[in-house]
Amino acid sequence: MVNAPDGEAPLRADAARNRERILEAAEALLTEKGAAASFDEIAKRAKVGIGTLYRRFPTRESLLAAMSDERLLSLSSASRARDDTLSPAASIRAFTTELVDHTTHYRGLAASLGAVLKSGTPGCHASREEAERLLLRGQEAGAVRRDVSVDDLVCVITAISLAVEQDGAGTSRTAHRVDLFLDGIVAR
Known part of the structure; x- marks a missing residue:
């Protein structure tokens, strides 16, 4: 066995x-x-x-989740390891950019991202937990608005990923798009 x-x-x-x-x-x-x-x-x-x-x-989402599992575990682990070197805002920026990069690895994954992240695999669970942890860390530091949720973050990652897939510019504009979103969630 x-x-x-x-x-x-x-x-x-x-x-x-x-x-x-x-x-x-x-x-x-x-x-x-x-x-x-x-x-x-x-x-x-x-x-x-x-x-x-x-x-x-x-389901297709269960297959995509299984295929993503190792990468998501790795991204979550790398994100936690950066706590000592990056500010809360920079940590969220790095994690968001990495998730967009992962989501655009396969054409069409972005459209299923929300369902994939809710599939319950260890990697999906770890990435959702890490997003929650980073948002809380950012909110406690006053760097992120208190009304931002993990679902908001997933929605934006999905939107950025779909844009990357559609515009043909590849990942060259990913950092710019992540910056646009994150500038909008900064606590005022």
Whole structure:
């Protein structure tokens, strides 16, 4: 038996291999075609039946969340490690920029970001907790308005990510767009 993600029952070795093959195939296809790659294509590339894919990942958001898990855990850990070197406002700016960069990794992920972040995977949970922590830290320091919530932050990250996907400028304008938003949430 192999440890399962998200506190599920341990996976048999063959089920764990299938899960990894699905994630590898999805990573390759989503990099090539964006988040709209079909489950049929993913199952074929992973050499598993479509039923196997749906048993592991019943929705597109659950698959995207599993694929994002490691990156989100890493982003959250890196953000916590910056507390000693960055001000509360700079910490939120860095974390927001990194989440936009992650969200634009696959074309089409931005449209599902809200659902992905609510999926309950360890990475999604960690990133939401980190956003809450950073906002509270910023609010307690007087650097962020008290009426800003994590959902507000997710909404803006989604909007910036969609803009990056649509305008063709790539991530070159991400920092500017993050600055525009963060200047709007500064406590007055």
